[in-house]
Amino acid sequence: MKSELVVNVTPTDISTALLEDGRLMSLQRESRDASYAVGNLYIAKVKKLMPGLNAAFVNVGHEKDAFLHYLDLGSQFNTYSKYVKSVRENKSKTPPSISTLRLTNDIDKHGTVSDVLTQGMELIVQVAKEPINTKGPRLTTEITFTGRFLVLIPFNDKISVSQKIKDHAEKTRLRRLIESIKPKNFGVIIRTSAENKRAAELNSEMDVLVKCWEDAVAKFQYSEAPSLLYEEDSRAVGEIRDIFNPDFESINVNDAEVFEQLHNYVSLIAPDRSDIVKLYSDDMPIFDKFSITRQIKSSFGKTVSFRSGAYIIIESTEALHVIDVNSGNRSKSSTDQESNALNVNLLAAEEIARQLRLRDMGGIIVIDFIDMAKAEHRQQLYEHMRTLMAKDRARHNILPLSKFGLMQITRQRVRPALDIVTAETCPSCGGTGEIQPSLLFTDTLQDKIDYLINSLHVRNFVMYVHPYVDAYLKKGLISEYTRWKMKFGHKFKIRPDQSLAYLEYKVFDSKRNEIDLKEEKDTNSANSKKEQRQRNQKDND
Numbered sequence: 001m002k003s004e005l006v007v008n009v010t011p012t013d014i015s016t017a018l019l020e021d022g023r024l025m026s027l028q029r030e031s032r033d034a035s036y037a038v039g040n041l042y043i044a045k046v047k048k049l050m051p052g053l054n055a056a057f058v059n060v061g062h063e064k065d066a067f068l069h070y071l072d073l074g075s076q077f078n079t080y081s082k083y084v085k086s087v088r089e090n091k092s093k094t095p096p097s098i099s100t101l102r103l104t105n106d107i108d109k110h111g112t113v114s115d116v117l118t119q120g121m122e123l124i125v126q127v128a129k130e131p132i133n134t135k136g137p138r139l140t141t142e143i144t145f146t147g148r149f150l151v152l153i154p155f156n157d158k159i160s161v162s163q164k165i166k167d168h169a170e171k172t173r174l175r176r177l178i179e180s181i182k183p184k185n186f187g188v189i190i191r192t193s194a195e196n197k198r199a200a201e202l203n204s205e206m207d208v209l210v211k212c213w214e215d216a217v218a219k220f221q222y223s224e225a226p227s228l229l230y231e232e233d234s235r236a237v238g239e240i241r242d243i244f245n246p247d248f249e250s251i252n253v254n255d256a257e258v259f260e261q262l263h264n265y266v267s268l269i270a271p272d273r274s275d276i277v278k279l280y281s282d283d284m285p286i287f288d289k290f291s292i293t294r295q296i297k298s299s300f301g302k303t304v305s306f307r308s309g310a311y312i313i314i315e316s317t318e319a320l321h322v323i324d325v326n327s328g329n330r331s332k333s334s335t336d337q338e339s340n341a342l343n344v345n346l347l348a349a350e351e352i353a354r355q356l357r358l359r360d361m362g363g364i365i366v367i368d369f370i371d372m373a374k375a376e377h378r379q380q381l382y383e384h385m386r387t388l389m390a391k392d393r394a395r396h397n398i399l400p401l402s403k404f405g406l407m408q409i410t411r412q413r414v415r416p417a418l419d420i421v422t423a424e425t426c427p428s429c430g431g432t433g434e435i436q437p438s439l440l441f442t443d444t445l446q447d448k449i450d451y452l453i454n455s456l457h458v459r460n461f462v463m464y465v466h467p468y469v470d471a472y473l474k475k476g477l478i479s480e481y482t483r484w485k486m487k488f489g490h491k492f493k494i495r496p497d498q499s500l501a502y503l504e505y506k507v508f509d510s511k512r513n514e515i516d517l518k519e520e521k522d523t524n525s526a527n528s529k530k531e532q533r534q535r536n537q538k539d540n541d
Contacts, residue, residue, distance in 0.1 A: 003247050005240065006290050007262070009255035011514065017292050018243065024295040026357050038127050039146065039232030041216050043225040044068075044139070046121045054113050057136075058125065061226035064136030070113045072128065074142030075106040076155040077116055083155070084124055087221060095217045098154055099184040122225050124216070129413070133318055145209040148241055148269045149194035149202055150178070152209040156187025164192040174202075181206055193244075237265050242393060244269065252290070254280040283462055283495045293498040299358060300420040306351040310344045314355065319363045323352055325370055341370040342377045346384055353388035362394070362413020371405045382407070441503050442473065442480060448517055452507065453488050460510040464497035469505075471496075 004019040018026035030037075042060045046068075049056050057065040074080065079101060087095050107116060129138035145152040159178050161171045174190050181203050182188050194202060216230040223229065232238060240251065240262065251266070253259045259279045267274040280286050287293045298304070305311040309328040314321065325348040327340065352367060372378055378401045385407065386398055395412040402408075445463070452458045465473070473481045473494060481494055500506065507515045 001247060002249050003243075004249055004290070005243075005251045006286060006292060007251070007253040007255075007258060008286050008292075009253065009258050014258065015287070017287070017290075019290065019292070022291070023354075024292055024299065024358065025354060027296065028360075037232055038130055039144075039238075040127045040228060041143065041230035042125055042127070043220060043223055043227050043229060044123050044125045045225040046117050046119055046123065049113055049117060049119060051112060051114055056113055056117050058123070058139060059226050060125065060127075060137065060139070061228075062131060062136050064131060064134070066125070066127075066137040066139045067135070068117075068123075068125065068139045068141070070111065070116075071109075072138070072140040072142065073107065073116065074140065074155070076103060077107045077141060078104045080141060080155045081116070081123075084122070084220075087217060088122060095214075095221060097183075098186070101155075101185055103155070103157065103185060124220055124229065132413070143213075144189075145212050146241070147191075147205045147209050148244070149191055149197055149205050150209060151189035151191065152206070152213065153187035153189070154213055155185060157185055158187045159190070160188070161190045162192040162194075165190075165195050167195075170195055177202060178206075183210060186210070237261055240265060241269075248273070248276060251277045252280045252286065253277070254286040283493060285464070285495075285497050285499065288496070288498045296420060297498075299355070304351065304355065307347050308344075310347060312348055312351060312355075316361070321361050321363065321365045323355075323365065323367045325368060327370060338373055338377065341372050342380070345369045345372065345381050349381060349385045349388060353385065353392070356389075356409075356411060357392055357394075360394075360413075362411050365409040365411060367407040367409070369401065369405050369407060378405075441469065445473075445505065446484060448505070448507070449484060449488060449492060451517070452515070453491055456515075458509060458515065459491045461491075461515065462493045462495055462508050464495050464500060464506045464508070466500045466502050466504065467496040467498060468502065470494060 002019075002021050004022075006017045006019065008015040008017070013029055013031050016026075016028045016030075017024055044058045044060045044066065047057050047059045047065055053069070054071075055067060055069040058068050060066045082104075083096075083098060083101060123141055124143065125139040125141055126143050127137045128140045131137050143154055159175055159182070161174055165171055165174070174194060177199055178188050178190060181199070188206075212230060219229050244266075251262055253262060256279060259277065263274060263277040266277050280289070282289065285293070287296075302315070303311055303313050305328075311326050311328050313324045313326065315324075316322075325345060327344045348369065355361070356365065369381065372381070382398070382400045389396055389398060389409075392411075397410045399408045445465070449463070452461060473479060497506070507517060509515055
């Protein structure tokens, strides 16, 4: 299977798309000023204890207080809290290494939050779930640092090996190797990607992860709560860290800074594969180039069609997603009803497994498949769904079909589900139903180009329009676009953008900064009115 990663960087956000054989399988969108991402460490202060919930509300600087449950404190919370208190009280001294600590007994699993936390207490916390809707972040004090091969856990001394590594001899080798190189009082989870890796590679990553912890503790000494101590890698780097494998063919990114981050990271983890990271510099939007925009438009609506005319309908609430499977045109096929239902359900299962990853849907998912009379067919569908979901990195649980033909899936949710509205509001009328004559749209574009070149003196800009408008402007031997080039000079380009509505356009300067023509016009108009008022005042005087 050919795997590609495409990273689209805009002034406001970073979108990361994973393609498998050209098909969009995963899409992550992160605001460029996003905070409180999973994995970030903060100094926090306990604001309120909630004995009824056996939890506390904690201030980490978010507009909503974060939630810290007793079970998320970690088994070694007693050792952790003593260490944190000692570091905080001795700001002038070098923070002690946790390797010198003596681990105390685990906290009582059936204890209460009031036994271990007090109001105003300062903690080092890690974001376990991002803020979702009206809820603040969910926190943990069982801190982890995730690398390509290892996960480091301070205040722990256990070594765990991924269950996906089946070779017993390899498990034993890795366990002995990590035992010999890890510092005392640090636990380690050995990830699947560590299989058959050399000691030097694992030791190098171990040093990096321990350094991350030491830097966070050093910052904790002099920082005031609430504040950020450690920030996870950017979403693009994190995506590569979790999914990178030898089948990766290319990583394309349209921003030089993010390209440098990705290139450095791939050079670190796979020096012989660093050339797969490529900087995209074409004028065509990168998501259009790889046919991602078209797949987003067809995959994120309420109704999603798949092969042979069948389709699914997706309805979502905050905690529950309901998916209905419909046979569509397949109901006209000549095969018997049972075979037709099985075929549609198997195809629907493939699309549903993709949709769960694509939209990052979490919570409870209820799927209403087409009824099947035979028990062996229901079992076949269940096994097929389990096979498909095995590729999903999020923790999940699948139940067999009920007697009503419903399948229930629970899926881990650590960040908000990606909700993209595919329906377009008319940019010209704003939903009123009346727009300017379409034939005059070319006159509008010509006026904008004239204004940019002759009034604002902008050079080498790119104007993006809907593909249909682009085709219209460039048709014929001497096209409208050619005439504009001759009139205004070769100082601009017009390019298609599939994400734009029919009569919508955007303009970017040579540095890829968007030019807001409406704002420029309004400013120009305001200045003209001001000058006119001044002239009228002089005349009156």
